[in-house]
Amino acid sequence: MHSKKSILSIFMAMALMFLAACGGGNNASTGTESKTNTEEETKEAGVVNLYTSRHYETDDALFAKFTEETGIEVNVVKGEEDELMERLTREGEATEADLFYTADAGRLHWAKEKQLLQSVESETLSKNIPENYRDVxxxxxxxxxxxxxxxxxxxRVKPEDLSTYEALTEPQWKDKVLIRSSDNIYNQSLLASFISLHGEDEAKNWAQGIVNNMARDPEGGDRDQAKAVVAGEGDVAVMNTYYYGQLLNSEDPEEVKVAEQLGVFFPNQETDGTHVNVSGVGVTKHAKNKENAIKFIEFLSSEEAQGEFSEANYEFPVNPAVEPSELLASWGEFKAQDINMSELGKYNADALKMMNEVGWK
Ligand SMILES: [Fe+2]
Structure with a gap:
């Protein structure tokens, strides 16, 4: 049985080679031959291997579109960001990964510090992505x-009652604030941004103040904080914008109801701006398919892909040529913190230590 199978596959491989050779001199005159040519093209276009910690369906759809447009196949390995970074370190030169894609600038900065990434020259990327949203x-x-x-x-709350992240530490919000745990990277980066902007003392006071005003011990993700507000456990929650979009457009009517009972407020508009983080990607130091990896990033920064991120995953485009989707635009323009994204990585360890010290679970 086994040997019959291998004889058969040798025969089939030979037949394919013969067909391909014929196809070369006689372009696409029949359906079969044109299919063979397309397969050849895909083979020539090659692959790109991606390690990603992002967990959104829109990404899979976009990867398929990239393959359709370029013939380059995308192989995806999904995992937790730290796990993937450890894997890259462990694999060293032998790694198959060409790209590392993750949802936090702090982690991207770490990947750079750990020498897991390499510098890339691309006019398209310089044009599509503003300087403060890419590594120096x-x-x-x-x-x-x-x-x-x-x-x-x-x-229960009027937008006039809200102003800044700092104001959430005031007595008015005692037992009213919902926010997830300190092992979450989004909160670590939020606190890191305060260390960068205001120094350690002020940042630590803020973290302490938030712990004092928490409605409960942190549990669940961002969407769970929103649900807890609607359930009356607290009055306000800190969350990423796209999670609100996901709730509002959820297939679960209960989640839609949750979103409808919540208002979205951009804090610190009169001071230093709302905290913004990025999802981003870099070419790995030992990428075997560097050209394809660059093409992949260029595709993600294109108007087509940027529009998709905004429409289908409720994320703000980095490409200034692309307008945010209707939902995002409905929240109005807002001022974002003016700090280089690398700062989030630089102060990550300090932020985490601080959170432990003030008892942020
Ligand atoms: Fe997320």
Missing amino acids: DNEWFGITKRARVIVYAKD
Whole structure:
């Protein structure tokens, strides 16, 4: 049985080679031959291997579109960001990964520090991605922006009651604030941004103040904080904008109801701006398919892909030529923190230490 199978596959391989040879001199005169040519093209276009910690359906659809347009096949390995970075370190030169894609600028900065990435020259990327959303040495590129906002129970809180992240530490919000745990990278980066902007003392006071005002011990993800506000456990929650979009457009009517009872507030508009983070991607240091990897990043920064991120995953485009989707635009323009994204990585360890010290679970 086994040997019959291998004889058969040798025969089939020979037949394919014969067909391909014929196809070369006689372009696409029949359906079969044109199919063979397309397969040949795909083979020539090659592959690109991606390690990603992003977990959104829109990404899979976009990868398929990239393959359709370029013939380059995308092989995806999904995992937790730290796990993937450890894997890249462990694999060293032998790694198959050409790209590392993750949802936090802090982690991208770490990947650079750990020398897991390499610098890339691309006019397209320099044009499509503003300077403050990419690494100074072009070792990683921001692809989408997400704002970490305050959502509030519309029946209990007026937008006039809200102003800044700092104001959430005031006595008025005692036992009213919902926010997820300190092992979450989004909160670590939020606190890192405060260390960068205001120094350690002020940042630590803020973290302490938030712990004092928490409605409960942190549990669940961003969407769970929103649900807890609607359930009356607290009045306000800190969450990323795209999670609100996901709730509002959910197939689960209960989730839609949750979103409808919440308002979205962009804090710190009169001061230093709302905290913004990026999802981004870099070419790995030992990429075997560097050209394809660059083409892949260029595709993600294109108007086509940027529009998709905004429409289907409720993320803000980094490409200034692309307008945010209707939902995102309906929240109005907002001022974002003016800090280089690398700062989030630089102060990550300090932020985490601080959170432990103030008892942020
Ligand atoms: Fe997320």
